[in-house]
Amino acid sequence: MYVLMNTRDERLKTIKDEILGLSGFSLADLRRKRGEWPIVGEGNHEAKLMLIGEAPGAEEVKVGRPFVGSSGQILSQLMAEVSIKREEVYITSVVKDRPPNNRKPTREEVEVYSAYTRRQIELIGPKVVATLGGLALNWMWENYSQGKWGTVSRVHGEIRKLHKVDGEMYLMPLYHPAVALYDASKKKVLLEDMRKLALFLRKFDH
Numbered sequence: 001m002y003v004l005m006n007t008r009d010e011r012l013k014t015i016k017d018e019i020l021g022l023s024g025f026s027l028a029d030l031r032r033k034r035g036e037w038p039i040v041g042e043g044n045h046e047a048k049l050m051l052i053g054e055a056p057g058a059e060e061v062k063v064g065r066p067f068v069g070s071s072g073q074i075l076s077q078l079m080a081e082v083s084i085k086r087e088e089v090y091i092t093s094v095v096k097d098r099p100p101n102n103r104k105p106t107r108e109e110v111e112v113y114s115a116y117t118r119r120q121i122e123l124i125g126p127k128v129v130a131t132l133g134g135l136a137l138n139w140m141w142e143n144y145s146q147g148k149w150g151t152v153s154r155v156h157g158e159i160r161k162l163h164k165v166d167g168e169m170y171l172m173p174l175y176h177p178a179v180a181l182y183d184a185s186k187k188k189v190l191l192e193d194m195r196k197l198a199l200f201l202r203k204f205d206h
């Protein structure tokens with residue numbers, strides 16, 4: 001008997017539909033009440049690089065796209081400087097609906113979306129996951145590593161191999177680009193780390 005497998009695009013679309021249909025949960029109910037969008041993710045479904053942020057802000061939920069607000073502008077600028085094209089990568093965040101007043105997402109909120117992000121990683125199969133900020137870094141450790149190895153301020157820019165049964169995957173911890181909004185020196189650090197990331201990605205060029 002033949003089992004017809006859904007394609008990667010179809011499976012990613014299913015994730016999108018499931019997130020759109022979430023209900024009985026405060027962030028999703030709030031999103032619906034306000035007529036906003038979740039941030040499922042966008043970009044190349046075969047990306048070698050996946051960027052994972054924390055949670056969408058006000059600008060993102062107006063249009064349903066990740067990193068289009070002020071931190072998104074910094075991110076795009078940094079990527080352009082090291083010649084990483086936004087359309088070549090896949091960008092999402094750990095929490096896919098906006099927490100009220102941009103507060104930190106709770107552990108329960110993170111849990112609601114965890115399975116979606118894990119499925120996105122499994123389907124896209126990136127060689128490198130770059131986390132933007134501490135929340136995404138912790139999430140990656142909890143899901144793909146055996147224990148923590150430090151805060152973002154200690155480990156940013158250090159590439160590590162992750163535990164994954166089916167193929168290699170690396171983690172590159174980056175600061176969240178929003179830090180550059182209130183600490184200009186961090187922009188330089190982010191740029192240096194982005195350069196390292198761009199260089200490392202060349203390893204996977206064919």
Ligand code: URA
Nearest residue numbers: 053054055056066067
């Ligand atoms: N911060 C995030 O983590 N994600 C966005 O999309 C915007 C800001």
